[in-house]
Amino acid sequence: MTEHRTLNVLGISGSLREGSYNTALLRTARELLPPGMTLDIMEIAELPLFNQENENPFPAVVAEFRERIALADALLIASPEYNSSVSGALKNALDWASRPPRQPLKSKPVAILGASTGNFGTVRAQLHLRQILTHVGALPLGKPEVLVARADQVFDADGNLLDQVALGLLRDLLEALAPWTRRMAP
Numbered sequence: 001m002t003e004h005r006t007l008n009v010l011g012i013s014g015s016l017r018e019g020s021y022n023t024a025l026l027r028t029a030r031e032l033l034p035p036g037m038t039l040d041i042m043e044i045a046e047l048p049l050f051n052q053e054n055e056n057p058f059p060a061v062v063a064e065f066r067e068r069i070a071l072a073d074a075l076l077i078a079s080p081e082y083n084s085s086v087s088g089a090l091k092n093a094l095d096w097a098s099r100p101p102r103q104p105l106k107s108k109p110v111a112i113l114g115a116s117t118g119n120f121g122t123v124r125a126q127l128h129l130r131q132i133l134t135h136v137g138a139l140p141l142g143k144p145e146v147l148v149a150r151a152d153q154v155f156d157a158d159g160n161l162l163d164q165v166a167l168g169l170l171r172d173l174l175e176a177l178a179p180w181t182r183r184m185a186p
Contacts, residue, residue: 004036007181010072011041014079014090014114021115021151022078024159025170029076029113032171034178039076042068050095062096069097069104074181075138076174079114081125086132098136106137109181111173113146115155121147141180144172 011030013023023041030039046061048054058066069075079086097105110133114122126147133140146169148154154163161167 007037007073007178008071009033009037009039009074009076009177009181010068011039011076011078012044012090012093013041014044014077014087014093016045016087016089019159020080021117021148021155021159022080022113024155025078025113025115025146025148025161026076027159028161028167029170029174032167032174034175037174037178040068040072044089044093047089047093047096050092055096055099058096058099065093066097066102066104069108070102072108073185074109074111074177076111076113076177077129079112079122079125079129081114081116081118081122084124085128086125090129091132094132094136103137105133107139107184109139109141109177109184111141111177111180113148113170113173115148115151117150117152119149121149123147139180139184141173141177144169144176146170146173 011026013026015022026041112126116122130140148166
């Protein structure tokens, strides 16, 4: 991949909630992108529950989701933490994206981040998400980690991230994603 080509990143929030801190985190990421990178955020709420009987052909919304992943140079996944793991909605989306043919997650660079109202951010969900992504052949970026804890205290009512440490880590993650993507690209 050429060093100067614009990198197109697809953002996916694992939260369906209208006031989602994870979706707000992706919107904040869009404001902090380094030069030469774009971020398009895709909703996953309309994806049907995965059912192997419905994958030939894929439902139109699933086919579009898979195509957008395939066309992206990298993914930026914001995961909430539900019961020490990823949300069912995010797991469902990854199940659809991992199916043959042309498995769009395979060899796809991915950066992970997350926000929760708990004291540990989304550390357990992110560990589980890394396990899932590695299993399906995606290439998760190891560091830096963006684990926004007490999200209800660090975002304002309009969804703006106010915590300077979290903003710095998010900026660092985006800056690390660019060379990771270029290094991992076929």
